[in-house]
Amino acid sequence: xxxxxxxxxxxxxxxxxxxxxxxxxxxxxxxxxxxxxxxxxxxxxxxxxxxxxxxxxxxxxxxxxxxxxxxxxxxxxxxxxxxxxxxxxxxxxxxxxxxxxxxxxxxxxxxxxxxxxxxxxxxxxxxxxxxxxxxxxxxxxxxxxxxxxxxxxxxxxxxxxxxxxxxxxxxxxxxxxxxxxxxxxxxxxxxxxxxxxxxxxxxxxxxxxxxxxxxxxxxxxxxxxxxxxxxxxxxxxxxxxxxxxxxxxxxxxxxxxxxxxx
Amino acid sequence: xxxxxxxxxxxxxxxxxxxxxxxxxxxxxxxxxxxxxxxxxxxxxxxxxxxxxxxxxxxxxxxxxxxxxxxxxxxxxxxxxxxxxxxxxxxxxxxxxxxxxxxxx
Numbered sequence: 001x002x003x004x005x006x007x008x009x010x011x012x013x014x015x016x017x018x019x020x021x022x023x024x025x026x027x028x029x030x031x032x033x034x035x036x037x038x039x040x041x042x043x044x045x046x047x048x049x050x051x052x053x054x055x056x057x058x059x060x061x062x063x064x065x066x067x068x069x070x071x072x073x074x075x076x077x078x079x080x081x082x083x084x085x086x087x088x089x090x091x092x093x094x095x096x097x098x099x100x101x102x103x104x105x106x107x108x109x110x111x112x113x114x115x116x117x118x119x120x121x122x123x124x125x126x127x128x129x130x131x132x133x134x135x136x137x138x139x140x141x142x143x144x145x146x147x148x149x150x151x152x153x154x155x156x157x158x159x160x161x162x163x164x165x166x167x168x169x170x171x172x173x174x175x176x177x178x179x180x181x182x183x184x185x186x187x188x189x190x191x192x193x194x195x196x197x198x199x200x201x202x203x204x205x206x207x208x209x210x211x212x213x214x215x216x217x218x219x220x221x222x223x224x225x226x227x228x229x230x231x232x233x234x235x236x237x238x239x240x241x242x243x244x245x246x247x248x249x250x251x252x253x254x255x256x257x258x259x260x261x262x
Numbered sequence: 263x264x265x266x267x268x269x270x271x272x273x274x275x276x277x278x279x280x281x282x283x284x285x286x287x288x289x290x291x292x293x294x295x296x297x298x299x300x301x302x303x304x305x306x307x308x309x310x311x312x313x314x315x316x317x318x319x320x321x322x323x324x325x326x327x328x329x330x331x332x333x334x335x336x337x338x339x340x341x342x343x344x345x346x347x348x349x350x351x352x353x354x355x356x357x358x359x360x361x362x363x364x365x366x367x
Contacts, residue, residue: 043330043337045317079330079337115327116305116340150326189323230355261317261330261355 031056032068032088032102034198034215034240034253036157036182039123039146041082041111042259048074048084050257056093056248063248066093068102075262082109088129093248103131103139109146121148125159131167138165142178156183163200174203182219190222196238213247215240223259231260280307283338286320288312288331291356302346302366311336318360322351325364342366 074084090102123146131137144161199214219238344366353360
């Protein structure tokens, strides 16, 4: 079976799963997902260890001090397929809450075109999140295209993700539509300024602008070679401002990753 | 679905090597040639072959490309159109020896 046949069957299967199960997320930007994926993979045999952290800031206690901490291991199975497994710790916003183990995530990134082959590079993301407490939280299935295009010295990435809640504790029906966008200036390998945006429109067909969260702000990313130690150390930091009344006033994020050949 | 499969098939065919494509060969953790001239203003497909028994990563910040070349395999790297000038590249796993430059004229 070719990559294209496998990919086609996967798309069909994921689409059916999204349509059949029937429930969706509230329109909240997931602060554990403040990362814009590229459809371009480094290749087979590259391993990755990653930390992602984020925290909200707001004068309203109900939106303040939400936290997410993720640790992950990833590996390039082939030149077009990268898998990654996450463990997530989270703190709900508001006073008196504590950090707890939130669940695990299983993610696949598929590169569908070679970089520069067409006007835009194309990929797919598929992710399943298994929450630790299914009495209060819901599992999630995410699926969507990854798009990338170079404009001179800048690179623009857009992720459009359909999200469906699974499990008994579902808060909203329907498939939710989320987006992640970044335009990055490739100034130096070690320092690349960016503008990023993240948001969630809520269930398709039931968009409620007043309840949506949209975040926008500056970021910086880069990577360093480690001399005689194989691999690269990368970082991605940013501060995002809330654009709607439902959004937290500010959200800080930091991502650190170590990539190395295995 | 048909359209997607057709597009992906076209993509696969486009990735196949052509005799006219410029080529780089990795041997003994060095690129051959280390200086490769290509026409400016033209999109082209660079074929990178790794004749070493270990993997190498073709990388160039100026060209915005980074791709592993498995041992004994060949990969396409789509580039251009490039402005006239020099575009350094290197092998990320053997940076001391695997270096080169693409010159667009």
